[in-house]
Amino acid sequence: MVELTLPKNSKVNRNGKTYAAKDGAENTRTFRVYRYDPSTPDNPSVDTYEVDVSNVSMVLDALIKIKNEMDPTLSFRRSCREGVCGSCAMNINGANTLACTKGMDELGNGDVSVYPLPHQPVVRDLVTDLSKFYEQHAYIEPYLQAKTDDPETEWRQSPEDRAKLDGLYECILCACCSTSCPSYWWNGDKDGKDEYLGPAALLQAYRWLADSRDQLDNERLDKLEDEFKLYRCHTIMNCTQVCPKHLNPAKAISDIKRMMVNRPDKKTPEKQAAE
Ligand code: SF4
Ligand code: SF4
Ligand code: FES
Structure with missing residues (x-):
């Protein structure tokens, strides 16, 4: 297993925000997502999202769901959604991979951690400077x-x-x-x-x-x-x-x-x- 290494400008403040799932959601999964906002001094942090994963098959779908339904400020790169463009590369549960081809069924049962690619300068959230x-x-x-x-x-x-x-x-x-x-x-x-x-x-x-x-x-x-x-x-x-x-x-x-x-x-x- 590849060890998780934090991005270059990291010192994680784990007291990030927590976003609950909508009332009535029965099939939820906890995502802990690295956040970095260059416009504020409180950086970085890890936000927690309780995501209703009933219709979610890939990690990228979960991130899009978070952005569309819970927190529009979350930033990440993506384009093809087919494992072709390479833009959604990030560190998921301690290993670098593409969010669009990483199936939820490959992640076991625990919380899902989502970090930017290790040891690169972070521009914002999951977006690194390459x-x-x-x-x-x-x-x-x-x-x-x-x-x-x-x-x-x-x-x-x-x-x-x-x-x-x-x-x-x-x-x-x-x-x-x-x-x-x-x-x-x-x-x-x-x-x-x-x-x-x-x-x-x-x-x-x-x-x-x-x-x-x-x-x-x-x-x-x-x-x-x-x-x-x-x-x-x-x-x-x-x-x-x-x-x-x-x-x-x-x-x-x-x-x-x-x-x-x-x-x-x-x-x-x-x-x-x-x-
Ligand atoms: S490129 Fe890096 S990870 Fe790959 S074999 Fe060489 S030292 Fe190891
Ligand atoms: S992991 Fe490296 S070798 Fe494999 S597709 Fe990405 S850049 Fe190319
Ligand atoms: S969005 Fe293109 S490789 Fe994932």
Whole structure:
């Protein structure tokens, strides 16, 4: 089980508000939800909602019900409601996941705790600032790069080579993996210096390294070769355990390490010193 770690600006004041269910509600469930309002000094707190879950199948449905019927100030991101956009990623009962694909029937019988993604700056309530996460994604240059000057060249890919991207291209950049990784909590945000990129960015890095049409393997590996960007993964496996798309970032990271060791054109100390 992934341990619950509070967001960066946290010191929870547990004396939050309590919202009772409507009179007559028979099938209720208690939700304890992290609240952070940047416009008030009393932050953060945990509010309690007794939710009538008679017609609620997913945690996101319960949050929408709270917002529509009990407390319109509750803020959270969501869009597709189908596990496709990645925006409803949050920490539910101590594990990062997507609220829209987390079934109420998967939660056992106790209270349901809902927190923002761990160790990220909170903007408001369950909404975190993922700017650093997206910067790290941009760093790995997530697009096809070839060394040809001929714009008419068609880059074909065999079905076998295409199959090598399965388990990689499906990533929805929800950040569940990176924000559950202890090494990412400690090394993921250091003002650009000695920074670990985290499992999501590294899975995407491998997605392009594994693509038979991309010709920049060596340059891509150069960009990852220092003590921090790649090698701060200690194979703790939280990333793979929580990924709601059932991907395996830890394996992608070990595949990059293997490429790094086996490549003929290794980054030389001279090259490193010239950077
Ligand atoms: S690898 Fe999985 S958990 Fe990580 S960002 Fe992609 S979809 Fe989300
Ligand atoms: S396997 Fe690596 S990336 Fe995944 S949680 Fe562990 S340290 Fe983080
Ligand atoms: S709302 Fe899009 S993944 Fe949950």
